[in-house]
Amino acid sequence: MNRCTPPPPLLVLLVLVCVLVSAAPAAASPALRRSERDAITCFSVHETFRLGEVFSDEHCRRVKCIEFLGEGFVIEVEKCPLPDIPEGADCTMTEPTEERFPLCCPKAVCGAV
Numbered sequence: 001m002n003r004c005t006p007p008p009p010l011l012v013l014l015v016l017v018c019v020l021v022s023a024a025p026a027a028a029s030p031a032l033r034r035s036e037r038d039a040i041t042c043f044s045v046h047e048t049f050r051l052g053e054v055f056s057d058e059h060c061r062r063v064k065c066i067e068f069l070g071e072g073f074v075i076e077v078e079k080c081p082l083p084d085i086p087e088g089a090d091c092t093m094t095e096p097t098e099e100r101f102p103l104c105c106p107k108a109v110c111g112a113v
Contacts, residue, residue, distance in 0.1 A: 041065070042075045049075075060096040060104040080105035 040051040042065035049055070051073060054064045062078040080102065085091050091110040098104065 040073055042073050044075055056101040056104060060101055060106075062101040083108035085110060 041048045042051070042053075049063075049065045051065050051067065054062065057063050060080055064076045064078075065073060066076045068074040078101070080096075083091075083093070083106075085108050089110040091108045093106045093108055096104050096106050
């Protein structure tokens with residue numbers, strides 16, 4: 001009859017530490033080398049972009065790939081601000097332009113109050 005002998009406690013501890021370290025997400029490590037951080041990518045439906053990349057999309061929004069709470073990477077989207085329109089003003093909104101965010105944002109054109 002073959003008997004199994006338990007491994008020494010130090011070996012169990014070493015294996016447990018190795019498993020925990022290898023299971024930790026790379027994004028959670030603040031000590032990522034520059035080349036590793038440059039290779040990190042955010043994914044959207046139509047495209048991918050690198051960590052820190054910022055651009056204006058076709059809907060006049062600022063889009064940026066950012067690190068989220070040390071747990072992963074997300075796409076941050078900033079929309080055009082709502083215009084400050086005085087109460088009772090007769091206003092119309094301009095159409096978005098082809099310029100980069102925020103210059104592309106529609107603006108309120110108001111008559112007399």
